[in-house]
Amino acid sequence: MTVFAIVGHIARTDGGYSLNDLPGSGGRMDVLCRCVNASFFLSHDLRRDVECYLILCGEPAGPKTVKLSGSTIRSLSPDERSAGALIKKALDTVCGNEFREAADGIRVRKGGLERLMTEHTFAVPDEHGADIRKAGTLPDAFLLSDHLNFTEAEELLIKDCPRYSVGPDCLHADHTITVLQNELDRRRSQWT
């Protein structure tokens, strides 16, 4: 199982955003939708062994955590609106402190990074980290940030996480996930 978690610092935490304006009304929900795409899609197939957490920290009800599970998810297409509609459905679901299913393979609960950090051991992609290609073994859970840097409070939470770099250039979160998936694919298939 591979796990990706992405912090959406201003991502809307109810369904009150427009699919026609994911960047604005969704609080850069477009970034998170592309991360969902990069986490799950193969050509004509879905990665069933992936879980993706979206940690939404924006107005009006943050933080909330949305969990997408490749093993059970349905009705997910590669376009941003498709992921945006699924997330909207989750955020329209009344939830408490435990995950509640909103649709096949998508669940939602209150709470954010602090709790998720107690449940998974994350590595953090970081341009100053160790080269992912040279790492002896790779972690199976990665925590990324959206278009904004981690906050000081988040940096404190993740200060002991190992850091890996995917290359010499600083990439968008979804592109980073794609490169990580490629490295994991190669190792699984003994291509490297």
Added chain:
Amino acid sequence: MTVFAIVGHIARTDGGYSLNDLPGSGGRMDVLCRCVNASFFLSHDLRRDVECYLILCGEPAGPKTVKLSGSTIRSLSPDERSAGALIKKALDTVCGNEFREAADGIRVRKGGLERLMTEHTFAVPDEHGADIRKAGTLPDAFLLSDHLNFTEAEELLIKDCPRYSVGPDCLHADHTITVLQNELDRRRSQWT
């Protein structure tokens, strides 16, 4: 300069598609929009040394070729709608056989793959090709297909193109571009 060209087999060739339905009314224009994103975006920066050609083969006026130039493009955001709106503007521009500018950094002309093949020497990402990481030198122009395979007529045109594989799994075109960019970035910075 790095060049990416993507064939959109059913991509709409006038501006008569809805930004609210890029997959349907746009003839899978969403795929091409994600390829534009993968071609140009770095975190908080644009790759100015990239050109991206979209070869649109759908109704009602195909084929047309849209050229996006990183050196001069403006008003491009990472979300699919942003690229979709720029492409729409190009397709609403009356054009002939030579490129005509529709907005900064985006041009359009009639004609498709056959002509573009006389202007660039393309390599083709192919799951059965040589491993890109093991290639001595890399090409600087890549031709990809959208969600459909190349047609028989296209395969004839590209039969002499070198083929490279990015990994053991068959990826979406935009993910393939992201992995190719990562390999090119690493080589330019002598990271490999």
